[in-house]
Amino acid sequence: MAKAERNIGFEALYKTLRRRFGFLNWWPGETKDEIIIGAILTQNTNWKNVEKAICNLKYEKLLDLESIAVINAGKLERLIRPSGFYRQKAARLMDFARYAMQGYGGVDGFFKKGTQELRKELLGLNGIGKETADSIILYAAGKPIFVIDAYTRRILNRMWGIPYNAEYDDLRFLVEQEIRKDVDLYKDFHAQLVELAKRHCRKEPCCSECPVNKMCSYGSYMQKLRERDSPLEQAWSA
Numbered sequence: 001m002a003k004a005e006r007n008i009g010f011e012a013l014y015k016t017l018r019r020r021f022g023f024l025n026w027w028p029g030e031t032k033d034e035i036i037i038g039a040i041l042t043q044n045t046n047w048k049n050v051e052k053a054i055c056n057l058k059y060e061k062l063l064d065l066e067s068i069a070v071i072n073a074g075k076l077e078r079l080i081r082p083s084g085f086y087r088q089k090a091a092r093l094m095d096f097a098r099y100a101m102q103g104y105g106g107v108d109g110f111f112k113k114g115t116q117e118l119r120k121e122l123l124g125l126n127g128i129g130k131e132t133a134d135s136i137i138l139y140a141a142g143k144p145i146f147v148i149d150a151y152t153r154r155i156l157n158r159m160w161g162i163p164y165n166a167e168y169d170d171l172r173f174l175v176e177q178e179i180r181k182d183v184d185l186y187k188d189f190h191a192q193l194v195e196l197a198k199r200h201c202r203k204e205p206c207c208s209e210c211p212v213n214k215m216c217s218y219g220s221y222m223q224k225l226r227e228r229d230s231p232l233e234q235a236w237s238a
């Protein structure tokens, strides 16, 4: 995707969402380790399933990388089973934990690296793709990088016709070049998009109640269709 020559409208989108939903700025997790574990467990599943797995780890007092680095693989698989793909995810968690503990003595040492260096290293780890790496960098390491997820792709596609399958880094760049580089702002904007997708921009979108329907291509198109088909409009054209 070529560099955008004009503003897409992310700032207006963010401001409108912020007015509607308030300041969100989340990632469900109390510690850096918990955020990392959640970011790996949430791959290909929904958060409710992740919560069950996290609850199991918390109950066993194993919700930290130091414990996961030395845990028995079978035990970890059993505890995270609710999150799906549990064998694969157990291996990923253990690889990550051992890498961070043995190489840096924990994530604080690991996160001392610059953003790009850290990202490169994360992407070299077992099962860590761009979305997971960027979630870890933004929410656990507290460094400014924008996370692109399936919700973001869906919204950008419907609002501005940006191809759903566009390259991850092209989409990230589109957002980052318009939104001020700020960790809390990136966290909050991402959270706002997730909220929009959950409340309105679902698989079957609910455009009439959506706070950004006036700036959305799909929403405006649907509005025109509704007006065309309304009884009043039909009476006018009769």
Ligand code: SF4
Pocket: 155, 158, 159, 200, 201, 202, 205, 206, 207, 208, 210, 211, 212, 213, 214, 216, 217, 218, 219, 220
């Ligand atoms: S107007 Fe409809 S398609 Fe556009 S963002 Fe809102 S819910 Fe999604």
